[in-house]
Amino acid sequence: MNLKMIVGAAVAVFMLAACESTPETKATSTGSGSGQAAAPAPAPAAPAPMAKPAGPRPGSQEELNAQYGDRVFFDYDKSDVRADAAKTLDGWAAWLQKNGSARLTVEGHCDERGTKEYNLALGDRRANAVKNYLVARGVNANRLTGISYGKEKPTVLGSNEDAWAKNRRGVAVVN
Amino acid sequence: MTHACGVTRFVILLALCAVLGAPARAELRVDITEGFRAPMPIAVVNLFGDQPQETQVGKDIAQVVSANLERSGLFKPIDQKAFIQSAQTLRVMPNFGEWRTINAAALVTGTIQMRGDGQMRVEFRLWDVFAGQQLVGLAFSTEPQHWRRLAHKISDAIYKRMTGEEGYFDTRIVYISEVGPLTRRVKRLAIMDQDGANHRFLTDGRHLTLTPRFSPTLQEITYFAIVNEKPRVYLLSVDTGKQELLGDFSGMTFAPRFSPDGNKVIMSMALDGNSEIYSMDLRTRKVTRLTNDPGIDTSPSYAPDGSKIVFNSDRGGAQQLYVMETDGANVKRISFGTGRYATPVWSPRGDLIAFTRMHQGQFYIGVMRPDGSDERLLTSGFLVEGPTWAPNGRVLMYYRQTPVDARGRGGVARLYSIDLTGHNEREVVTPLEGSDPAWSPLIQ
Numbered sequence: 001m002n003l004k005m006i007v008g009a010a011v012a013v014f015m016l017a018a019c020e021s022t023p024e025t026k027a028t029s030t031g032s033g034s035g036q037a038a039a040p041a042p043a044p045a046a047p048a049p050m051a052k053p054a055g056p057r058p059g060s061q062e063e064l065n066a067q068y069g070d071r072v073f074f075d076y077d078k079s080d081v082r083a084d085a086a087k088t089l090d091g092w093a094a095w096l097q098k099n100g101s102a103r104l105t106v107e108g109h110c111d112e113r114g115t116k117e118y119n120l121a122l123g124d125r126r127a128n129a130v131k132n133y134l135v136a137r138g139v140n141a142n143r144l145t146g147i148s149y150g151k152e153k154p155t156v157l158g159s160n161e162d163a164w165a166k167n168r169r170g171v172a173v174v175n
Numbered sequence: 176m177t178h179a180c181g182v183t184r185f186v187i188l189l190a191l192c193a194v195l196g197a198p199a200r201a202e203l204r205v206d207i208t209e210g211f212r213a214p215m216p217i218a219v220v221n222l223f224g225d226q227p228q229e230t231q232v233g234k235d236i237a238q239v240v241s242a243n244l245e246r247s248g249l250f251k252p253i254d255q256k257a258f259i260q261s262a263q264t265l266r267v268m269p270n271f272g273e274w275r276t277i278n279a280a281a282l283v284t285g286t287i288q289m290r291g292d293g294q295m296r297v298e299f300r301l302w303d304v305f306a307g308q309q310l311v312g313l314a315f316s317t318e319p320q321h322w323r324r325l326a327h328k329i330s331d332a333i334y335k336r337m338t339g340e341e342g343y344f345d346t347r348i349v350y351i352s353e354v355g356p357l358t359r360r361v362k363r364l365a366i367m368d369q370d371g372a373n374h375r376f377l378t379d380g381r382h383l384t385l386t387p388r389f390s391p392t393l394q395e396i397t398y399f400a401i402v403n404e405k406p407r408v409y410l411l412s413v414d415t416g417k418q419e420l421l422g423d424f425s426g427m428t429f430a431p432r433f434s435p436d437g438n439k440v441i442m443s444m445a446l447d448g449n450s451e452i453y454s455m456d457l458r459t460r461k462v463t464r465l466t467n468d469p470g471i472d473t474s475p476s477y478a479p480d481g482s483k484i485v486f487n488s489d490r491g492g493a494q495q496l497y498v499m500e501t502d503g504a505n506v507k508r509i510s511f512g513t514g515r516y517a518t519p520v521w522s523p524r525g526d527l528i529a530f531t532r533m534h535q536g537q538f539y540i541g542v543m544r545p546d547g548s549d550e551r552l553l554t555s556g557f558l559v560e561g562p563t564w565a566p567n568g569r570v571l572m573y574y575r576q577t578p579v580d581a582r583g584r585g586g587v588a589r590l591y592s593i594d595l596t597g598h599n600e601r602e603v604v605t606p607l608e609g610s611d612p613a614w615s616p617l618i619q
Binding site: 125160 | 356357358360362383385386399401404406426427429430443445447448449450471473474487489493494515517518531533536557558560561576578579580581583585586611
């Protein structure tokens with residue numbers, strides 16, 4: 001591994017840590033009132049909530065989130081697995097090997113810069129790309145379910161490149 | 176008010192004879208093919224009745240007619256305060272000189288009578304003020320609770336006489352009602368009359384619902400919903416509220432639309448990341464695959480004569496519009512402008528295809544001929560999407576969403592309508608936010 005790749009991986013880990021503050025589905029509702037602007041939390045101070053002494057339960061969503069993060073990102077109108085997603089996805093594959101009874105639902109999401117129906121298809125492609133990657137890493141396909149939400153469930157509120165980049169995502173939900 | 180569609184509740188008793196046998200002359204007419212033109216001044220008088228209830232309904236009908244005509248952008252209803260002649264003397268004959276004085280080009284008069292058999296009899300007449308001539312005279316009989324639909328039928332008769340085109344006022348809109356922040360939106364099916372009246376919700380909001388479309392009979396709506404993490408196409412009976420999963424597909428089904436005869440639903444199914452277009456015969460439930468390409472194939476829409484299908488595909492690298500035979504043969508690309516094209520919808524007249532276009536960060540609603548020629552963009556914005564046609568093919572509805580600003584404000588979705596000419600763009604007011612409108616055919 002050359003230096004460049006290490007830096008890339010470190011950046012990916014940082015991004016994922018930042019994302020832990022906005023967990024997908026389940027365990028959501030961090031108490032913040034609805035109408036409040038959950039702004040796309042810029043650079044300053046994102047103290048990643050590190051694992052508490054006890055640590056999350058093995059095989060749980062929390063464990064997956066803490067160890068690898070629960071999401072990977074895609075380029076605009078693309079469904080190819082990006083190079084910076086590989087470490088996360090390899091982590092999910094390893095985690096699934098370790099937790100033999102766990103199953104994942106992979107959600108495919110899009111940004112708001114497309115039409116609804118096309119984005120449902122694109123989200124399906126993204127979920128499928130993640131599934132294919134995991135299967136190629138030895139995960140049994142019947143432990144994986146894909147679902148597309150198109151552009152209907154953005155996680156970051158905003159009409160800017162940063163928000164769109166974070167909304168174009170594949171999310172692992174532990175069943 | 177729940178009016179069962181498809182059941183004729185209106186008896187058109189007779190076409191009232193012209194009172195004056197004036198010779199034909201230059202016709203009073205609204206040309207709707209032009210670009211902007213000054214709306215025609217029209218005086219809509221409250222329908223005259225003897226009893227208080229008749230007076231009230233007569234006033235209500237006139238208001239609905241007046242609002243319909245005004246919203247069309249083709250007419251400018253004159254303030255009733257300017258009227259000189261009373262409704263009572265109008266029963267005998269309009270004093271055209273008095274109507275000319277207030278610059279009315281057209282005049283709408285009528286009478287209303289509640290009858291012993293529980294029926295309401297309404298007569299209305301449309302007059303050419305300058306020629307002093309009756310243009311339309313119709314008498315209707317119906318139950319009093321249907322006064323609003325009667326007003327729409329009168330509006331349609333006026334529109335048709337003045338423009339030469341069918342009206343679109345006796346129609347309904349099904350759409351997605353939205354509420355809550357974008358990250359946790361509740362989206363549910365809602366239905367209303369074309370003017371926003373008689374609004375009601377059809378689903379409870381527990382499940383994400385999108386892209387509703389009317390059957391040609393208006394009895395059923397097909398739409399997309401995610402229920403128990405299964406994204407599928409559903410069928411809903413408007414009258415009974417019964418919902419039905421459409422077909423037994425192994426992958427996500429989406430982007431449904433009825434065939435013009437109502438016997439089929441055409442839709443996409445995504446399996447292993449690949450979307451293809453299928454048609455399903457609603458009587459036999461037989462499913463036929465129409466496309467076979469590794470690209471995304473979605474948003475299919477039939478030509479009104481049922482001979483062709485226009486759809487959206489990225490098989491060429493990015494989203495473009497394609498036309499094919501109904502069996503999937505002879506696929507031809509029709510969109511060639513810069514940017515991406517999506518959501519093609521064939522006009523009920525067959526002459527045009529409406530679409531959403533995306534280019535350099537802007538969204539557009541436009542139309543082109545079925546061979547791709549004569550593209551025209553009607554409106555644009557940060558996000559405008561999903562055109563639907565009025566049944567006469569002269570007006571489009573779509574939704575517009577505002578961007579979210581740095582403080583998290585915005586992301587507001589609203590319905591809009593616009594003339595095919597690109598003029599008369601207006602918000603279609605809904606109780607909550609709205610998206611994905613679908614315009615019904617004329618109610619039978």
